[in-house]
Amino acid sequence: MDLYALHEKMTSHLFPVYSNEDERFLALALCGEAGELANMIKKRWRDGVDLSEEIRDEIADCRVYLELVAKCFGIEGAKLDVRVEQKLIKVVEKHKARLWANEQARKHNAECEIERLHGKARLP
Ligand SMILES: [Mg+2]
Numbered sequence: 001m002d003l004y005a006l007h008e009k010m011t012s013h014l015f016p017v018y019s020n021e022d023e024r025f026l027a028l029a030l031c032g033e034a035g036e037l038a039n040m041i042k043k044r045w046r047d048g049v050d051l052s053e054e055i056r057d058e059i060a061d062c063r064v065y066l067e068l069v070a071k072c073f074g075i076e077g078a079k080l081d082v083r084v085e086q087k088l089i090k091v092v093e094k095h096k097a098r099l100w101a102n103e104q105a106r107k108h109n110a111e112c113e114i115e116r117l118h119g120k121a122r123l124p
Contacts, residue, residue: 003063003067003077004067004068004071004076007020007064007068008020020068021068021072022072023072023073026065026068026069026072027069029065030062030065030066030069033062033064033065034062036058036061037055037058037059037061037062040055041055067080
């Protein structure tokens with residue numbers, strides 16, 4: 001599905017041109033839709049009502065604006081998928097060092113505990 005062509009075809013007569021192209025408008029619109037989504041989820045939680053259809057609509061609204069913002073920065077469609085993968089690799093690399101340090105600390109503490117249990121003194 002060409003989301004951009006579909007959006008243009010269905011909404012171009014309704015809104016000014018900048019609403020499809022201006023990153024400032026699109027970023028604000030995305031935040032507005034994210035707020036609507038959060039509000040629906042809040043009401044679902046607070047009131048125990050089924051707003052699943054409304055929530056699905058808001059998710060679709062978020063996607064439209066996210067994809068349009070992505071297009072402003074040249075990473076629309078499949079290019080956005082590639083960018084997501086690249087970003088996830090960065091996240092894993094960032095947290096790998098933290099996880100490694102935590103694992104080393106856990107091993108050290110376990111060794112200290114074993115030595116303590118065997119009556120050997122060792123400073124942590
Ligand atoms: Mg909406």
